[in-house]
Amino acid sequence: MSILINKDTRLIVQGITGRDGSFHAAKMKEYGTNVVGGTSPGKGGQEVDGIPVFNTVREAVEATKANTSIIFVPAPFAKDAMLEAADAGIKLIICITEGIPVVDAVIAQRYIQVKGAHLIGPNCPGLISPELSMVGIMPSNIFKKGHTGVISRSGTLTYEVVDNLTKAGMGQSTAIGVGGDPVVGLYFEDLLQMFQDDPDTDSIALIGEIGGDAEEHAAAYIKKHITKPVVAFIDGRTAPPGKQMGHAGAIISSSSGSAADKIAAFEAAGVPVAMESCEIPGLLKKLMGKA
Amino acid sequence: MKVHEYQAKEFFAHYGLPVDSPILCRTVDECVDAYHRLGSGRVVVKAQVHTGGRGKAGGVKLAASEEEVRKVASDILGMTIKGYVVDRVLVTEAVNIDKEYYVSILIDRKSKSPLMMLSRAGGMDIEQVAKETPEKIEKIVIDPLIGMADFQARAAAYKLFDDKAVVKQAIPLFKNLYRLFMEKDASLAEINPLVLTKEGQLKAIDAKMTFDNNALYRHPDVAELNEPTEDEKKELYAKSKGFSYVNLGGNIGCMVNGAGLAMATMDMIKLYGGNPANFLDIGGSSNPEKIVDAMNLLMSDQHVKVILINIFGGITRCDDVAKGLLEAFKSIKTDMPIVIRLTGTNAEEGRRLLQNSHFIVATTMADAGHKAVEAMNNL
Numbered sequence: 001m002s003i004l005i006n007k008d009t010r011l012i013v014q015g016i017t018g019r020d021g022s023f024h025a026a027k028m029k030e031y032g033t034n035v036v037g038g039t040s041p042g043k044g045g046q047e048v049d050g051i052p053v054f055n056t057v058r059e060a061v062e063a064t065k066a067n068t069s070i071i072f073v074p075a076p077f078a079k080d081a082m083l084e085a086a087d088a089g090i091k092l093i094i095c096i097t098e099g100i101p102v103v104d105a106v107i108a109q110r111y112i113q114v115k116g117a118h119l120i121g122p123n124c125p126g127l128i129s130p131e132l133s134m135v136g137i138m139p140s141n142i143f144k145k146g147h148t149g150v151i152s153r154s155g156t157l158t159y160e161v162v163d164n165l166t167k168a169g170m171g172q173s174t175a176i177g178v179g180g181d182p183v184v185g186l187y188f189e190d191l192l193q194m195f196q197d198d199p200d201t202d203s204i205a206l207i208g209e210i211g212g213d214a215e216e217h218a219a220a221y222i223k224k225h226i227t228k229p230v231v232a233f234i235d236g237r238t239a240p241p242g243k244q245m246g247h248a249g250a251i252i253s254s255s256s257g258s259a260a261d262k263i264a265a266f267e268a269a270g271v272p273v274a275m276e277s278c279e280i281p282g283l284l285k286k287l288m289g290k291a
Numbered sequence: 292m293k294v295h296e297y298q299a300k301e302f303f304a305h306y307g308l309p310v311d312s313p314i315l316c317r318t319v320d321e322c323v324d325a326y327h328r329l330g331s332g333r334v335v336v337k338a339q340v341h342t343g344g345r346g347k348a349g350g351v352k353l354a355a356s357e358e359e360v361r362k363v364a365s366d367i368l369g370m371t372i373k374g375y376v377v378d379r380v381l382v383t384e385a386v387n388i389d390k391e392y393y394v395s396i397l398i399d400r401k402s403k404s405p406l407m408m409l410s411r412a413g414g415m416d417i418e419q420v421a422k423e424t425p426e427k428i429e430k431i432v433i434d435p436l437i438g439m440a441d442f443q444a445r446a447a448a449y450k451l452f453d454d455k456a457v458v459k460q461a462i463p464l465f466k467n468l469y470r471l472f473m474e475k476d477a478s479l480a481e482i483n484p485l486v487l488t489k490e491g492q493l494k495a496i497d498a499k500m501t502f503d504n505n506a507l508y509r510h511p512d513v514a515e516l517n518e519p520t521e522d523e524k525k526e527l528y529a530k531s532k533g534f535s536y537v538n539l540g541g542n543i544g545c546m547v548n549g550a551g552l553a554m555a556t557m558d559m560i561k562l563y564g565g566n567p568a569n570f571l572d573i574g575g576s577s578n579p580e581k582i583v584d585a586m587n588l589l590m591s592d593q594h595v596k597v598i599l600i601n602i603f604g605g606i607t608r609c610d611d612v613a614k615g616l617l618e619a620f621k622s623i624k625t626d627m628p629i630v631i632r633l634t635g636t637n638a639e640e641g642r643r644l645l646q647n648s649h650f651i652v653a654t655t656m657a658d659a660g661h662k663a664v665e666a667m668n669n670l
Contacts, residue, residue, distance in 0.1 A: 075505065101476050101506035102398050107435045109403050114436065139605040139635060154551020156603045160656065163603075163634065180550060183403045209554060212400040236554040238539065238561045239570070246535035246550025246572040248505060249400075255418045275562060277555055278657055 002129030002174040003149070003194040003201070004092060004118070005068065009133045012060045012090075013038040014081045015072035016048050020096070024072065024137050025051055031134045036064035057088040070126065070135050071095040078122060079104035086115040093185075094135050095121035102248070105183045112185065119185025123248065125155040125177035136177070146171015148284065149195035151188060152207035153180055153247070157235060161207055161277050168281035173201040180247025182211070188218035196226050203229045203284050207277075208262055210236035211250045215262035223269040229287035232266045233274045234259045292502045294516045295339040297381050299480075299498035306471040308464060308482075310495050313383035315339070322364035323357055325382035333385035336363045340375040341518070343499075344416075348372045353385060386494055391484035392451050393417055394465070396472045399432065405472065407431040407439070407465070409450050413484035439469040452487075460493045475513060476506030525588075532584045533574050541566025543663050544595035546585050548573055548602050556601045559656065565664035568595045582619035590625060596670055597628045599663040601656060604635020613641035617648060628666035632659035 011028065015021040016038025026049045029035045037052050037060040044055035054060035057069065069085040071078060071094065078097040085093045086108075093112060100122045112119045120127060126136015130145040142159055144166045152158040158177050165172065176191060178184055188206060195201045204226070208215040215234065222230050237259040239245050241252040252258050266273050272287065274280045300310045314325035326334050338350030345351050350372050352363040360382070370377050391413035399406035409429040412420045420427055429450045433439050441462070448461035464485075472480045481499040488494060507514040519527055522538060529536030535550060539557060543565050547553035550572045557567035569592065573585050589595055602612055612633055632653040633641045645652050651666065653659035 076508065099505050101509075102478065102503050103435070103473055103476050103506065106398060106403060106405065110435050141636060152551070154549065154554075156547075156549025156605065157551030157555050159549075159603050159605060159635075160552055160555065182400050183398060207551070209551065214400065217401065235551055235558065237558045238567060239554060239557075240537070240539065243537045243570075244504075244535075245537060245554055245570055250550065250554070255421065276559055276657060278655070 002132055003191070003198050004120075004174060004176070005127060005129050005133040005135050007034070007132055009068050009135065010034050010036045010064060010066045011068045011070060011135055012036060012057065012064065012066040013051070013070050013072065014057065014085065016040055016051065016053055017043050017046070018072055020137075021072035022048050024070075025049060027140070028070075028134050028136075031140045032131070033133045033135060036066050057084045057090065061088045061090065066090065068092040068135060069094070071097060073097060075099040075101075079108045082108035082119065083111055086112045086117050091117045093117060093119050094124070094126050095119065095179075096124060096126060096137060097121070098123040100181065102181065102183055105181060109183060109185055120176065121179040121184055123181045124179035124184065125158060127174060127176040128172075129174045130172055138175075138177075142166055143175060144171035147173055147200060147202040149173050149191075149198070149201040149204045150175035150207070151191045151195075151204065152177050153209045153249070154207060154235060155180075157207060157277065161205060161233070161280055164278050165205070165281050168285070170203075170281050170284065173198060180249050182249040188214055189221045192218065192221060192226050192230075196228060201228065203288055204231075205280050205284065206230055206232045208232060208234050209247070209250050210234070210239050210245065210252050210259050210262075211247070211257045213256045213261075216265040219262075219265035219269040219271060222271055229284060230271050231274060231280050231283040231287065232271050233277055233280060234262045234266075292504055292507065292513070292517055293341040294500055294502070294513070295341070296337065296498055297339060298516050299500040300495070302471060302475060302500060303495055303498050306467045308467050308471070308495055309460075309493055310498065311383050311386070313381040315379055316364070316382055317368075317379045319361055319364045319368065322360050322380065322382050326354070326357060326360045329382065329384050331384040334360065335383050335385050336360065336367055337381045337383065338367050338370070338372060338377040339379045339381060340372050340377055342373045342375055345372060350377060383496075386486060386496060387489035388486045389489045390487045392487070393420075393483045394451075394468065394485050395479065395481035395483070396469055396477075397479045402432045404435055405433040405469065407433060407447055407469070409447055411451060413486070417483060433469065435473075438473070439466050456491065457487060457493065464493060475510060476503045477501065478503050529571070529588055532588070533581070534585060534588065535570070535572040536588060537570040538592065539567050539569050540594065541568045542594050542596045543667055544568045544571075544589035544592065544598045546571050546573055546582075546589060546598065546600045548605070552601060552603055556599065556656070556660070559660040560599070560663065563660050563664045565660075565667055568592055579615045579618040582616055583622060586619065586623050586625075590627075595627070597630070597663050597667045599659055600629065600631045601659055602631075602633050604633060604638060604641070608636045609633045609638045609641030610644060613644040616650075617644065620648070628670075630659050630663045630666060632656055
């Protein structure tokens with residue numbers, strides 16, 4: 001088991017003929033993900049790495065029974081790509097694209113929600129259920145099948161954490177990068193609950209960062225609803241206020257977003273907070289009585 | 292991106308919001324001239340700077356005669372507010388204030404929607420109001436697929452006003468503010484205070500707007516108003532190279548791929564007793580040209596004495612990254628200690644390639660952090 005993606009995932013790649021789209025379509029296919037098609041307006045009928053290309057998502061869904069989509073189209077067109085996927089009945093939409101206007105994400109997110117589908121991202125590395133399916137751009141070789149769920153606002157830091165987990169003998173059930181923008185789809189609380197309900201997940205690593213107050217809400221949620229061991233890490237403790245640290249959402253405002261507030265919230269909820277990413281496996285093992 | 296009050300008021304006016312007709316002035320004489328042109332007897336002179344708290348800092352003053360205008364204008368022009376030098380002021384007609392209110396629209400992360408905030412406690416620091424008397428702030432979540440419905444604008448108006456004639460003025464005002472917010476990709480549109488004059492008119496006597504940087508490509512009229520500070524200029528230069536850069540003032544320069552890992556790297560340096568000089572995310576690929584650009588950026592900071600390069604190989608193979616680094620450093624002349632940590636595919640090969648160079652090669656992130664702090668302490 002895993003959450004959101006598995007062997008039943010039938011993936012289409014929106015923007016498959018672009019540089020990133022074609023590169024990662026091939027990587028995902030190589031990993032074993034069931035990549036059933038791709039879209040690129042005007043290029044319907046072509047193939048990319050043996051994957052059929054369609055003009056529209058609707059055509060792709062009709063021909064391939066796709067249920068999941070990953071989006072690589074440039075930021076100005078990403079909102080439309082998300083709307084198109086939801087309209088065509090895709091149930092899980094992963095948007096990798098960075099630099100999308102917040103208003104576009106707000107509108108697309110809401111439409112996807114109304115359609116009863118899920119969004120991950122934008123500005124995210126995607127997700128992976130090791131040995132089952134990868135829908136994203138992560139380096140698959142560092143992941144290992146196992147029982148720790150990983151939820152993160154970051155990309156490369158997720159790889160760093162996963163690398164540490166794998167080296168410590170802790171594989172992953174599913175690892176998800178939720179995206180670094182102020183407004184994204186599935187977030188901490190949704191995913192914590194999914195991991196709580198997944199029989200194959202026995203522990204959870206949550207990687208938050210400065211900006212917003214989602215970690216504070218997550219801490220309260222864990223205290224109330226999550227019985228599995230959770231360890232948190234908060235990135236950006238030394239970030240100055242008012243500065244955007246790479247991710248559009250990573251900014252401390254005068255009223256919220258500081259690392260100190262987030263760490264305090266987790267500690268108040270009884271969730272251990274790692275001071276360095278490499279401490280996460282040890283803290284998890286300790287919680288699970290394995291250390 | 293921030294804009295000045297007078298610029299925000301121009302957007303307000305375009306969207307039919309009730310604003311005064313302020314006059315922008317850069318000299319004391321221009322202020323005096325504006326005073327006479329307004330002909331209202333009483334004016335307010337307001338500093339135009341990209342920061343809040345202007346009033347508290349003495350940057351907003353009333354004047355009721357030519358002499359007073361001359362006096363307050365010469366006080367305000369040239370003063371420094373939170374590091375910003377005042378080089379222009381607005382001269383605006385003073386209105387007869389009966390009551391002050393607060394109205395804003397922003398994007399709420401929690402509801403993932405535009406949120407209207409309203410308060411009868413206008414004219415005050417809204418963050419303080421939110422902290423001390425949160426019950427005085429009303430919030431209305433707006434469905435972005437529908438926009439601000441009439442019933443919501445009406446509900447908002449009744450939350451602030453008791454008089455039906457004022458409610459009638461407020462409804463289109465709120466709807467126009469929402470339209471402006473969405474159409475211009477604002478991240479904040481705030482009126483504080485929105486005043487009710489003694490004559491019964493609603494007027495936005497202040498206006499604050501910030502805009503989404505990611506949407507500037509479709510709003511050239513907003514983008515052209517950008518006035519970056521010296522720090523921001525360097526950040527913009529970095530952005531033009533495909534980097535994200537923020538100066539932190541320390542002495543260990545950092546070059547990292549990925550924003551999350553870059554933050555974790557600077558936090559780690561601090562945790563180990565060092566002082567990170569910067570946040571620098573060089574993005575996904577790491578070709579030699581990019582490394583050269585990033586090194587030049589780091590070395591342009593006089594405080595940097597040691598450099599820490601932390602690359603998580605990911606899809607790019609580490610031996611390729613190492614070759615890129617060696618290639619890049621053929622054209623970079625520096626005696627600075629450079630600590631490099633590479634991990635990912637072919638990490639050992641990558642490290643071996645770097646072993647005989649003058650780099651200090653680290654195996655893990657923690658190892659790199661310790662080596663960088665130690666190199667700094669040995670200088």
